Amino acid sequence: MLILNRYSWWAGVMVGLAILLGILGQVGVLGPVQGVFLRATAPLEALLNGVFRPVATILSNFSEIDELQDENARLRVENEDLRNQLAQRQQDAQRIRELEAALGLAQGDTSQQRLAANVVHRDSSPFTSVITIDRGSNDGVVKGMVVTSTQGSLMGTVTRVTPTRSFVRLITDTRSAVRATVLGAEGADGILRGNPGRTLTLDLAQGAIQVGDTLVTAGLGGSFPYGIPIGIVSAVEGSAQDLFPKVRVEPLTRLETATTVLVLLSFVPEALDTEAP
Template sequence: MTSARSAAWFSGIFFAALLLLALSPLPVAGDLEARAGAAVAPAVDAVRGAISPVTDIVLHAGQISELSEENAALRQELSRTQADLASLREGRIALEQANALIASVGAEAGSTITATVILRDPAPGRQSVVLNQGSRAGVRVGQPVLGSGATLLGIVTEVNETRSRVRLITDRESAIAALLQSSRTTGSLVGDGRELHLDFVPLDVAVAPGDVVLTSALGGLLPPGLLVGRVSEVEAPGQELHQRIVVDPLGDLERIEQVLVMTGFRPGTDIAPASEDAN
């Protein structure tokens, strides 16, 4: 119905225009033209209003496309800037961690280099990490790897020119000579994939939770006096010859980022012992 009315309306306008054209030579033509113009003016305005948005879109299509390209370029530039800022922030954090690590260890560890953990072994029970330093930086198999406060984290087991693998002290294959600071009793500190156990401590040795465990120089595989952990549980089974002692590592082995490798240490040689007094 609406379409029919619109067609009739425009047909009427068309025929009115033809009539004005035919009567234009007559004296009354001017008056008729003015009246007809006034009559059709609303329709003309309506048509103009209807097509105006379409006209604007066509006229400004180029500008819209240009603005879209500019917005896309700005978004890319913003993403690059944010990535650069994140990289700078991570670099600053790594530098601060390395400086704090060096300051906490001091000169007692001898010659050291800083290294960053770049990979962690995901296998269950395997506790090892890969560092971004290798033989070019002086890293050798058997060198201790330290965390904050000269705490032992692990020992280097594999090395190439630019990378090295460290077996953490909680690994199932880890076994190091250790001693109880309070009694000076030695034992074997072994990992089970999650925690540490100090084995071969006789039943008659007094051991209590909180006792500090240090590295021992027995065997010459580690420098003496490095902090390792604190006793958390003690059990003395009646039918066994040794106590069952659980030790918590002092280093945070789950969140290692920056470490120190004792490049001045050679297994089987003497170095100046680290302090054996824990605060």
């Protein structure tokens, strides 16, 4: 009870003192005292400002860093989205160019019936180069048909057909062999073969073959019609003592990046390759 009375007395004194100081401050009695107090505490205030201002600055910087990180993350997402849109537009543009080329080729040579198809899968390795297209037996495709680029350059042959899909062995596949001849040079020919690493060589080459010559299908054996462009001779290696020079060939079309191809429906091969892709 005594402790409670003392606490009540102390609280009452503090409240009364606060009221008194408030009244004196309002009437201006404490003005001189306040000036002395502020001058006395100014060094302490400066010290405290010097200590806490860097802390406040650091805390403010942390807040700005968080904002910058959020902004950076947002910009990365926007940049990725823009890059994806650009890539899609480039693919669409390439697709349009290939379709336009296919349409122009079909209109320019009405003697050949061609079927446009999309490349839906690629099976590429150092020894294998096979693509899958979205056309099959339902569209009139049969095994052994010739496949070209939209510009008319040889790409390969159909090796297996399903109702809605066909597998095409490209000329760079190591199992591919095409009888080829130099355009405009009688007696200059050989067997075009795919090599490991998806390169081309003209094996058993004979005749006057030079760098820059254009190779076309020879039309022998019944597997290909005559005159389909294949590639350009990029190198001829060997000496006069060699029975056959080593001829390297650069294909006319980019086999690994084409998205649209043409199946030559009007040519039915006489000799069909029985191997699976």
